[in-house]
Amino acid sequence: MKTISRNSIISLFLLTSIVSYYYSCTQLEEQQLDTPSSYPNPSLKAQPNILWIVAEDLSSYIPAFGDSTVVTPNLDRLAKSGVCYDNFYSPHPVCAPARASIITGMYANSIGASHMRTGPWYAGAATAETISKYNELQPDGLEAYEAVPPAEVKMFTEYLRAAGYYCTNNSKEDYQMIKTPTAWDDSSNEAHWRNRPKDAPFFSVFNLMVTHESKIWAKANDSLLVDTNMEVPIPPYLPDTEIAKNDIRRMYSNILEMDAQVGEILHQLESDGLLDNTIVFWYTDHGGPLPRQKRLLYESGLEVPAIVRFPNEQLAGQRDDRLISFVDLAPTMLSQAGIQPPKHMQGQAFLGKYARQNEPEYLFAASDRFDEYTDRVRSVRDRRYKYIQYLMPEQPMYADIAYRNQMPIMQELKRLQASGKLTPEQALWFRESKPTEELFDLENDPHELNNLAEVPKYADKLKELRSACNEWKTALDDTGLIPEKELIARFKPNGIQPQTAQPVIQKNDNLTAITCTTEGASIGYKLYHKSENPDQMSWSVYTKPFAISEGQELQVIAQRMGYQLSEIEVYAL
Known part of the structure; x- marks a missing residue:
């Protein structure tokens, strides 16, 4: 995809912003889909084209999911013509482990990929120099390593390619291991469905970086696409100061740029005459960019907005509240292409020929090392309650991570903490130790501020979710519970990465x-x-x-x- 100039973005935004605001989710039909059998065949042919547009680091800050702070005309139109998924979750609250789950259909903490990150495994970035630099920055003598999934695990795009799909990725990889040569037809800044052989079905991914956490500070000197005095919603765990508001305005401005990029991709699809032969997915790779969002197992770090537009606007304007995890994406893509998902995948298809018949009762998540800070946390939620298990409770709740400290709003939180001016809600994140368990009523406490773990009334729910969490860890043979040095030794015997035999x-x-x-x-x-x-x-x-x-x-x-x-x-x- 061609790079979109800033002037083009602003022009596109100004033109499309005149679209009537009735496209927001408050005007969408509230009809819920009853069961997976409600889905008609979503394609006009046996192998439908599939397009993913993946934004980074973003919670549900768009009108289609209830936040009317800014107008996102392209996403609003996509939502009006598609299905909004209201319980769509990453199993890991940061990009590399989340992407490992997406590409394999496996939980990252079941394949040795749950630490952020195991090496400089970006698109073409793994050189001797970058690996050496990575090793210098690691804590406790850790070194770069690639996760080694069980032998049966493959990057799911390989199954699509074997079935005749032209598969492209533009262009972020970051899977915790280097992509196999059979994973993509093209994974680069030039990757596009337009480069496919004539009439070949395609699976194309575009990763939009503009909403990434780093853009809060990297774009600090850029002009905003929102009013510089615009009032913005501030969650109770963040400070209500001008510095904080400026960063939140920057987040919304970045959302507008992302929306324009979505519009450009959809315009290309439509101009190619492919819109009604293509299933379009738009979602984000984990929760929001602000402090106490990304990297935490609260809803703000895990829950993401997701929209799917089916050919000919089937199911247009509807909402789906089933519990869906990123581990379900790989089997779902195969199912939509008419390919039976392999049995080793831990996710289940939620669409297509092989869609699951029974819905899951729980969603699970895990977090381990974040850059220089090692921790172990696991969570499970049902439709109303969230349970979080802290496996290193002696450590502070707040992880002082250098990368995040570049954000002005994070610096503001630390300044307020040092001066004793945090509110009780903000101070919860800065506790010097963690409880062993937290339990939240998400219906009445959406920001997860009131821990019910020691309230007798909720003892049965606590026991139920604790058991579910422990059973999940055991079933996975959770690799995140293994000290990382031991994990590296398992993957690199005698310090040497295993070698694939010559074909x-x-x-x-x-x-x-x-x-x-x-x-x-x-x-x-x-x-x-x-x-x-x-x-x-x-x-x-x-x-x-x-x-x-x-x-x-x-x-x-x-x-x-x-x-x-x-x-x-x-x-x-």
């Missing part, structure tokens, strides 16, 4: 087969004529033997997630 090419009669002795390794291949440049080709997913014509050459490669990549093998007929 073996075997010619049998007229067919060529490729094998790899590393359990769980994905095999990629490039089949081309000598006149073609294989460096300009993506790796195809090997699924079965195929024929090679005279004059063609073959390159093969193999990698298991978390292992070192094999060398390229070349075969010429």
Whole structure:
């Protein structure tokens, strides 16, 4: 996708802001979807196109989810023509573990990926220099490592590609391990469905960075797209000061830029004549950018807005209040493409051919190390109550993380704390130790300020959710409970990252087969004529033997997630 200039963003915002405000969620139909069977076939063909637009670090600060502070015409139109999901959750309150769950359909704390972050595993960013710099900054002698999921776990896009989908990612990866060569046709700043072979179905992801936490301070000197004196809602755990208000205004201004970017992507889709052959997802990668949101297992760190627009506006204007987790995204994408999700995935499809028939009773979440600060926290919620379990209660509630301290509103909170001027609600975050457990009534206490864990009236609910949390940890074989140095030693025996075995090419009669002795390794291949440049080709997913014509050459490669990549093998007929 082309970079959108600031002037274009402002122009687009000014033009689209005249759209009537009746597009806000207060005017959307309040009809709830009864069951998954309420969903018609969402595609006009067997393999619908699927588009994800993923904003970063954002809670439900848009009109479609009840916040009318700013008008977001593009998201409002998307909501009016689609379905809003009112209980959509990240299982991890920060990006890298959340993205590990998204790409695998697994909880990050079940595959060794729950620490933020395990290395500089961005798109193309893992070089010897960046790894060395990462190691220098780690606490207690930790070093960069890739999470090593069980052998059966793969990046779910590989299943889509094997079924004929053209899969692109523009362009953030950050999966806690380097992507396998078979994961994407293209993962880069240039990745776009427009580059696909003619008539191929596509799965395309666009990651919008403008709402990221860092943009609160990085854009501090930019002009606001909102009134500089605009009144903004302030949750009780944040200070009601001008410094705080300025950062919150910046957040809303960034939301407007993001909305314009959404509009540009949708405009491209529509101008290509693809809107009504495409299922469009818009959601955010975890909770909000402000203090006591991102990194915490409160609703402000986990709950995200999500909208899905189906072809021909099926189910337009409806709302879905089922409990949905990011671990459900991978199986849902496969289900929508007509592919049966593999049994190892911990999530369940909530749409499509293989949609679940029974809805979950609970949603689970976990947090572990954040940059230089190690902690262990687990949570579970049902439709009304949230239980949080602190496994290192001797540590302060507040984690003093250098990255977050760059935000002026965070500096303001620390200034007020040092001068003894925090309100009781704000001071809760700065307790010098944590309780072992918290229980909240989300219906009556949406900001999670009143701990009910020691109130006798709620003893049965406390016991129920505590048991559910403990059973979940046991069922997962929770890797976040293992000291991180021990986890690294498990993944890197003798300090060495495991190596994927070299793929073996075997010619049998007229067919060529490729094998790899590393359990769980994905095999990629490039089949081309000598006149073609294989460096300009993506790796195809090997699924079965195929024929090679005279004059063609073959390159093969193999990698298991978390292992070192094999060398390229070349075969010429």
